Amino acid sequence: MVKTGIVVLIAVIALLIGAIGGFFFARKYMKDYLEKNPPVNEDMLRSMMMSMGQKPSEKKIRQMMQQMKNQGKNKVFIGQIIAG
Numbered sequence: 832m833v834k835t836g837i838v839v840l841i842a843v844i845a846l847l848i849g850a851i852g853g854f855f856f857a858r859k860y861m862k863d864y865l866e867k868n869p870p871v872n873e874d875m876l877r878s879m880m881m882s883m884g885q886k887p888s889e890k891k892i893r894q895m896m897q898q899m900k901n902q903g904k905n906k907v908f909i910g911q912i913i914a915g
Contacts, residue, residue, distance in 0.1 A: 871899060
């Protein structure tokens with residue numbers, strides 16, 4: 832009976848160590864990822880539209896930013912806004 836208790840205790844400790852280690856690994860990975868690939872901001876959208884030959888109106892920029900925020904929910908892509 833004591834052996835079973837030790838096995839369970841070791842399993843719980845290993846699970847906690849794994850969860851804590853995974854949290855810190857994921858946190859570091861996301862920080863590095865965001866540093867290498869910063870999120871798109873309004874200035875980036877303006878320069879992207881100007882490089883495509885479009886005049887970036889404030890309404891279109893705000894519309895694109897809102898669509899990017901909602902992209903995960905309704906899967907609307909930036910190209911649809913630019914074309915429309």
